[in-house]
Amino acid sequence: MADLGWGIAATGGIARTVAEVIAAEPGMRIAAVASRSLERAAAFAAEFGGTAYDSYDELCADPAVEAVYVATPHAQHLAVAEAAIAHGKAVLCEKPLTTSAADTERMVRLAREAGVFLMEAMWMRFNPLIRLVKESVTDIRSVQASFGFALPFDAAHRLYAPELGGGALLDLGIYPFGLAQLLLGQPASVHVTGSPAPTGVDAEAGGVLIYPSGARGLVDVSLLADYPNTASVVGASLRAEIDAPFWAPRRIVLSGPGVEPSEHLLDPAQNGYVGEVREVRDALAEGRTESPVMPLDESLAMARLLDDARGQVSKLYL
Numbered sequence: 001m002a003d004l005g006w007g008i009a010a011t012g013g014i015a016r017t018v019a020e021v022i023a024a025e026p027g028m029r030i031a032a033v034a035s036r037s038l039e040r041a042a043a044f045a046a047e048f049g050g051t052a053y054d055s056y057d058e059l060c061a062d063p064a065v066e067a068v069y070v071a072t073p074h075a076q077h078l079a080v081a082e083a084a085i086a087h088g089k090a091v092l093c094e095k096p097l098t099t100s101a102a103d104t105e106r107m108v109r110l111a112r113e114a115g116v117f118l119m120e121a122m123w124m125r126f127n128p129l130i131r132l133v134k135e136s137v138t139d140i141r142s143v144q145a146s147f148g149f150a151l152p153f154d155a156a157h158r159l160y161a162p163e164l165g166g167g168a169l170l171d172l173g174i175y176p177f178g179l180a181q182l183l184l185g186q187p188a189s190v191h192v193t194g195s196p197a198p199t200g201v202d203a204e205a206g207g208v209l210i211y212p213s214g215a216r217g218l219v220d221v222s223l224l225a226d227y228p229n230t231a232s233v234v235g236a237s238l239r240a241e242i243d244a245p246f247w248a249p250r251r252i253v254l255s256g257p258g259v260e261p262s263e264h265l266l267d268p269a270q271n272g273y274v275g276e277v278r279e280v281r282d283a284l285a286e287g288r289t290e291s292p293v294m295p296l297d298e299s300l301a302m303a304r305l306l307d308d309a310r311g312q313v314s315k316l317y318l
């Protein structure tokens with residue numbers, strides 16, 4: 001079978017990281033790259049291979065491209081994904097899929113109607129240690145996770161700019177909320193508080209998710225302060241301490257009443273980026289249009305949850 005041809009949409013930070021993974025992975029290659037600037041696309045293509053385009057639409061139309069990796073800022077994901085889906089291409093789209101539940105519903109509906117593969121690039125779910133926690137810790141009573149770092153205010157920065165989908169909840173929140181979602185499912189209620197950046201996006205937020213069993217998710221995100229960025233998952237018979245960064249851990253410790261603590265280390269060759277691009281390759285080879293590891297219904301549920309959380313925070317200061 002021929003190598004899977006990827007089209008890389010954008011040349012920013014994460015596009016480069018994932019392109020390095022694709023270029024090193026058997027069974028796939030970079031067929032094309034697009035940027036708003038032909039010069040940037042050409043420089044990227046010179047390094048990783050493929051045809052350079054100065055238009056995301058042209059990349060999506062290239063017959064050598066079978067899967068498009070969307071690595072623009074969140075507010076610019078939908079337009080690229082729509083073009084890819086219209087050309088019948090599989091889509092691996094960076095997280096969060098879009099900046100609202102309505103737009104995420106649109107992206108998912110278009111992919112399902114076209115019968116093309118779509119997956120949110122939630123690489124955390126492909127980290128083998130996160131999967132070990134999911135398999136080992138049962139009867140969970142509490143998931144605590146934080147993701148915060150002090151980012152000096154800059155109105156033009158993607159994380160502070162509303163037109164680029166800025167805000168701590170959209171960019172960082174998807175990890176602690178996403179860990180709780182992976183381990184506990186859908187909350188019965190969500191209570192979030194936070195405070196704004198000068199551009200009006202949320203600069204920090206935190207809250208509690210309450211599940212039908214009474215279990216709790218305690219989450220914090222911030223662009224204002226450095227947090228531990230660890231996670232603790234407490235089950236009735238086993239507890240997991242997940243090292244920072246909890247969304248890409250290299251070490252976890254499992255312990256519990258009468259259970260000797262055991263340390264588990266990540267095999268660096270098996271990180272979350274490797275897992276997510278392999279998932280796309282395998283899904284296409286098997287004719288699947290969704291991933292059971294990151295199902296679209298869970299991306300939809302997360303988009304609704306983030307809408308709810310952002311709505312609660314913005315009500316505090318609008």
Ligand SMILES: NC(=O)c1ccc[n+]([C@@H]2O[C@H](COP(=O)([O-])OP(=O)(O)OC[C@H]3O[C@@H](n4cnc5c(N)ncnc54)[C@H](OP(=O)(O)O)[C@@H]3O)[C@@H](O)[C@H]2O)c1
Binds near residue numbers: 035073074123
């Ligand atoms: N999975 C992860 O570990 C991870 C990590 C970081 C970010 N992300 C996600 O990946 C996406 C991109 O993040 P990033 O950190 O790579 O951002 P970035 O470094 O700012 O790169 C974004 C790229 O998008 C392109 N772009 C298209 N329209 C744009 C616009 N209107 N303004 C600015 N750039 C535009 C630009 O490439 P051209 O100039 O070439 O067009 C730019 O280089 C976000 O959705 C983010 O949440 C994921």
